[in-house]
Amino acid sequence: MILRYRSFPAAALVALALAAPAAAQDQVEVGTGVVLRWVDKITTETGDLEIANASAASIGRMRVELGECRYPAGNPAGDAYAFLTIHPEESAPPIFSGWMLASAPALNAVEHQRYDIWVLRCMTQ
DSSP, X not given: OOXXXXXXXXXXXXXXXXXXXXXXXXXXXXXXXXXXXXXXXTTXXXXXXXXXXXXXXXXXXXXXXXXXXEEETTOXXXXXXXXXXXXXXXXXXXXXXXXXXXXXXTTTOOOOSSEEEEEEEEEXX
């Protein structure tokens, strides 16, 4: 005897799968800034850099601009993500512009021969 199962239409399954992440994304807060970590691949020097929203800072000759930092509600160190624009020099065009995630720094990595930069967390005060 062969049993046949009736299943939900494919569109309904996709809608159910997408509904949970969409609901979770609604519960985000905007931090006051970001904490970045950087490493100089030539000298092996490392450091942390704090940048306020809508501000910029320098790492060596690189200019790092922060749009804003967001995080899951109630968990600023959880899965922070920041919109960064990074210029190799003051007047040069950007080598990176986009969202960088703290939980997956390699997903949107900065392509630079000397520096690696990644998001640690959002600042909340």
